[in-house]
């Protein structure tokens with residue numbers, strides 16, 4: 135009830151009731167009559183209030199009815215748009231400006247036979263010195279196919295120096311995913327980033343850094359692309375437990391996938407992958423994620439060396455997060471890493487095949503991995519550091535450690551250490567959820583290659599319905 | 609050796625049987641998962657004894673940016689019904705979870721997916737969908753839960769949704785809804801009288817979330833600290849905001865619990881006003897345990913702030 139309406143009520147009381155009675159009141163001055171009047175006034179005020187409430191009620195009801203009708207009309211008009219059936223589209227634009235002290239390449243070595251890596255560039259087709267690179271203009275399309283499946287595709291055009299800076303169009307992913315299988319199962323088929331590790335199946339522009347950790351770039355070869363079929367299962371446990379198995383023709387940018395138009399590929403030439411992952415909330419603010427992955431190719435073909443070998447890549451990953459909920463704190467800490475062991479290539483290059491005392495080829499393992507810590511200072515600012523280490527698969531002969539007399543792989547023909555370290559510091563700025571600028575410094579110390587300093591500035595933007603899927607979550 | 613292993617296997621099987629039978633007993637109740645705690649509180653009122661309700665987000669979180677925790681998946685996987693606020697309120701986190709939960713019953717478009725915004729007429733619907741207008745309210749302002757009349761619509765939608773899923777309990781849901789709405793009506797009458805001094809009070813908030821509340825109780829929204837919903841302020845924007853607050857005589861600055869104190873208090877100091885920390889969901893303040901608490905707490909704290917700033921109206 136407003137102040138105004140109360141005054142009105144008083145006025146009404148005066149006009150109707152008090153006015154004619156006034157002489158009597160003044161004449162007799164009876165307290166009881168005054169009381170009566172007060173009561174009357176209160177009653178009338180109450181009636182007024184009730185009336186007003188009724189009016190309000192009626193009005194809101196009317197408005198609601200009208201609104202409901204308008205809504206219904208709006209909804210039906212929405213449904214008639216043909217674009218309702220169009221798939222969701224998004225475009226990611228990822229541009230990198232960089233300065234590198236020099237082009238990283240393997241040391242020339244001593245020229246002896248088998249030094250395959252001698253003088254070759256490392257993981258990189260970009261020039262040394264100053265550079266600008268549209269790393270990717272990536273189109274992402276997704277939609278339901280029917281009530282039982284959905285499908286998505288990622289089409290990437292990236293300009294590459296090795297191709298006169300002309301963009302090469304490639305289908306990074308194009309896969310069909312089931313949505314209604316029983317027993318918590320999902321099947322995915324086509325070309326997709328295989329469920330191996332954590333960062334291997336992230337697109338370049340979705341990585342927490344400018345570059346892919348060098349260990350992953352070396353062991354997996356960029357994104358974990360495969361062509362095949364994957365079955366995944368969410369365990370019906372009270373805690374998160376997920377398992378997947380994949381059969382594909384390769385893992386990542388694997389040039390040794392044995393595809394040749396001359397030889398047929400045995401079923402053992404396919405790559406068999408598996409992954410198990412789990413997650414625990416330590417409490418509301420702290421949680422841990424753990425995973426293990428394996429990729430086994432029983433009989434891979436090395437096209438360059440025209441030999442066959444068994445390759446087994448094993449990965450372990452962890453992620454710890456401190457993410458305090460609310461209370462004005464928007465800060466969080468992530469510490470995560472992956473450890474890989476790559477066992478393969480019976481036919482190492484530097485110095486020819488390695489054989490045991492019976493003359494059989496010996497497979498050689500290599501270790502690699504990275505760990506990073508990122509601190510979110512605010513919604514916009516995230517500094518981080520990363521350390522990456524890996525050994526080379528195509529490593530020279532084992533040498534005997536003069537102290538332990540055990541064979542170890544420490545030196546190559548030119549006397550350099552053959553393990554590779556990269557120290558990284560970076561700072562990411564998010565002006566909004568869909569735009570990101572990142573500054574990064576890499577110091578690479580590579581065993582049998584030149585060391586390098588690298589500076590990057592990355593500018594990334596997303597157009598359209600870019601929403602992070604479950605596997606791209608932070 | 610084999611005997612030991614056999615014994616161990618038996619023990620394991622026994623333990624598993626115990627666990628699963630325990631789970632089966634717990635699931636005799638209808639298991640409902642809601643995105644936000646207000647929905648959980650209202651669903652518990654409508655479902656009564658028939659339901660077990662759990663909210664994924666907690667009241668102190670940023671409801672637009674709830675971290676996607678894998679521990680949400682087993683809950684969504686088991687859920688018989690999921691209740692979302694709708695109007696794209698949870699668009700940055702719930703679609704990714706639902707598509708991974710392997711529970712087609714609760715996928716959007718199926719009856720197990722209850723959208724609490726169905727009866728709401730959205731305010732501030734963008735005329736064109738451009739991200740230049742911000743990123744968080746593409747379907748209009750989704751903070752209708754802060755208006756008690758919004759609570760009515762939420763309750764009605766949830767009751768209808770539950771009835772659609774479990775028609776055998778229609779009578780219970782209807783009776784519980786009636787009781788809830790009767791209580792809400794009484795409260796709304798009380799709140800309207802209580803909030804009278806807020807009429808005409810001008811205010812700013814960090815995020816654009818008090819629109820429905822302000823309209824209900826006659827307050828005037830002058831601006832937000834955020835540039836656009838979800839976009840942090842620029843320096844120029846803050847200068848402009850303070851200027852317009854001075855010309856319009858704004859003395860009340862609302863700060864939601866998930867935003868930091870710093871900028872709101874700086875702005876309040878510049879205009880000689882008051883910062884008031886207001887929850888936007890149940891659980892956003894320790895005293896706010898139910899939906900009714902939420903509305904009442906916000907009115908009470910705003911009254912205090914308006915009085916302290918000397919802008920509260922006379923009744």
Ligand SMILES: [Zn+2]
Nearest residue numbers: 744816817837
């Ligand atoms: Zn919002």
